Amino acid sequence: MKKQNQRGLSEVTAQRALLAALSDDLSLPFLQIKTGVELLAADDFAQEAARIQSGHINSSVQAGLKLIEAYRFLLKSDELINLNLEPVAIGAILEEVAHQLSPLAQDYSTRIEVDVQGRLAPVLAHQPSLSSALQVLATSLIRAQAAQTEQKEYRLVLGAHRSLDGLVAAGVFSETKGLSDLSLRAARSLVGQARQPLSSVPPGAASGILVADMLCASLWQPLRAAAHRSLGGLATGLPISKQLEFTL
Secondary structure: OHHHHHHHHHHHHHHHHHHHHHHHHHHHHHHHHHHHHHHHOOOOOOHHHHHHHHHHHHHHHHHHHHHHHHHHHHHOHHHHHOOOOEEEOHHHHHHHHHHHHHHHHHHOOEEEEEEEOOOOOOEEEOHHHHHHHHHHHHHHHHHHHHHHOOOOOEEEEEEEEEOOOOOEEEEEEEOOOOOOHHHHHHHHHHOOOOOOOOOOOOOOOHHHHHHHHHHHHHHOOOOEEEEEOOEEEEEEEEOEOHHHHOOO
16 A cells, blocks of 8 residues: 555656646747737737748647647546557658648748658557657657757658567657657656756757657657667657558
């Protein structure tokens, strides 16, 4: 009984720490929204500039809402595990995520590419949770990459390939620095003890990576450092649908 109580307290502490990180990262889109609204309120704001600013505000709103949605999926992960997972085409999911992220990527001068290596069989997944995890992970890496270096244009790849363990590795790849299995392990151990468990990425990006990692760990595999083409990044392993694999 005592061990159960200690585990319960540990989980509550971890959730509180994650909520603290979420509150920090959610403050960024809200600050962007506040600034955008103040600019729109200016009397001399031109119509075309107002249209562009409205787009920036909308992408910030979407980023904040998606982070909250992913966290809600995380809280319901025990229920989602009991659902029947269905075969989904990983390429279609990556294309959808890329489309949804286009406005935000444009704000950060980032070119999004989708790259699926080979003809991959459908994977077994809960499609809304997988899409949500990939989207908040990509959002975090878009922000982290732009904050770490100053370039005219950035590149981010939503990629999938067959891994050595027979699973499909699906993830997000960029030139973001400081992401490794070691930094992820350190972050997991610091959740509940440090307000900023993932210190290797800039403020505004940590909670999205942590939420994606915890959601992937609950439903599939935790995130791990991976390479895709010439880029490094983070990916989860997805089981292949054996029923449909023979068709490829």
